Amino acid sequence: MQTLTDSVAVVTGGSSGIGLATARALACEGARVALVGRSAERLEAAQDAVRVEARGAHLAALALDVRMEADMGTMAERVLERWGRIDVFVAAAGSAGSTAATRGLPHAVADLSPREWDEVIDTNLKGVFHGLKAVLPAMMERGGGEVVCVSSARGALVGLPYNGAYSASKHGLRGLCACLAEEVASHGIRVQSVLPDVTDTPMMQATRSMAPDGLLDPRQVAATILRLILAPDDALLIDPLLAPFPPSGSGPRAATIG
Numbered sequence: 440m441q442t443l444t445d446s447v448a449v450v451t452g453g454s455s456g457i458g459l460a461t462a463r464a465l466a467c468e469g470a471r472v473a474l475v476g477r478s479a480e481r482l483e484a485a486q487d488a489v490r491v492e493a494r495g496a497h498l499a500a501l502a503l504d505v506r507m508e509a510d511m512g513t514m515a516e517r518v519l520e521r522w523g524r525i526d527v528f529v530a531a532a533g534s535a536g537s538t539a540a541t542r543g544l545p546h547a548v549a550d551l552s553p554r555e556w557d558e559v560i561d562t563n564l565k566g567v568f569h570g571l572k573a574v575l576p577a578m579m580e581r582g583g584g585e586v587v588c589v590s591s592a593r594g595a596l597v598g599l600p601y602n603g604a605y606s607a608s609k610h611g612l613r614g615l616c617a618c619l620a621e622e623v624a625s626h627g628i629r630v631q632s633v634l635p636d637v638t639d640t641p642m643m644q645a646t647r648s649m650a651p652d653g654l655l656d657p658r659q660v661a662a663t664i665l666r667l668i669l670a671p672d673d674a675l676l677i678d679p680l681l682a683p684f685p686p687s688g689s690g691p692r693a694a695t696i697g
């Protein structure tokens with residue numbers, strides 16, 4: 440894309456962390472942005488936060504669950520009713536598991552309940568699938584679009600001990616993005632992903648048991664997503680790993696997400 444002015448973007452997970460920072464960055468560039476999350480209260484607060492920097496921004500708050508196919512259909516319907524198009528889809532909604540049940544400590548695979556497995560896979564992998572299925576027809580009809588999936592450096596490339604479901608979901612997401620990128624390229628739809636290292640968000644704060652030495656700021660991830668969307672039309676960034684710079688000393692990271 441050359442410019443985001445008057446474009447229409449959907450950001451799942453737009454009420455917190457990386458998704459919120461991305462919604463703010465897109466709105467500051469002139470995009471109309473639909474923020475998707477389950478909590479209406481968090482979405483309300485997120486809209487206020489975006490408007491602090493993007494005054495007069497055109498925003499929509501959609502309290503919907505990415506795990507539900509019907510909800511993602513509703514998401515696309517409402518955005519199209521309101522703005523008539525979908526140019527950008529950023530899949531940032533994510534779950535690291537039921538941390539409340541473990542007082543913030545991640546689970547070993549041997550202790551992982553099928554329920555927690557389902558929650559993480561359904562959110563991080565199936566939820567992206569539902570979202571893509573919902574927005575792709577509108578992009579195909581218009582003959583173009585930008586998709587960015589928020590993956591994970593450690594989750595997608597290596598595997599995080601004690602975060603088996605999370606790692607499985609992000610490995611799966613990497614495969615999904617790779618396939619889709621080829622499938623929809625002929626429709627002018629570019630599918631890219633970003634693989635952030637550990638980022639200072641509510642998810643990280645809720646799940647970490649050992650603090651890493653260096654953290655990304657969600658704004659750094661958002662700025663990278665913006666660059667992916669605005670990258671030259673004839674270029675594709677596959678699996679860019681985003682890490683803090685300069686690198687900090689090696690600290691214990693095994694049990695953190697990222």
Ligand SMILES: NC(=O)c1ccc[n+]([C@@H]2O[C@H](COP(=O)([O-])OP(=O)(O)OC[C@H]3O[C@@H](n4cnc5c(N)ncnc54)[C@H](OP(=O)(O)O)[C@@H]3O)[C@@H](O)[C@H]2O)c1
Binds near residue numbers: 457475506639
């Ligand atoms: N933080 C890190 O270190 C890190 C590193 C690499 C990758 N990531 C990835 O970055 C993405 C964003 O994570 P974050 O750290 O920014 O987390 P976060 O601050 O906890 O935000 C998660 C967002 O996802 C939404 N969400 C969760 N489940 C949902 C569902 N079922 N339906 C709709 N929305 C849902 C949340 O809103 P509601 O709860 O209101 O639904 C919230 O807006 C995730 O995919 C995560 O895996 C994070």
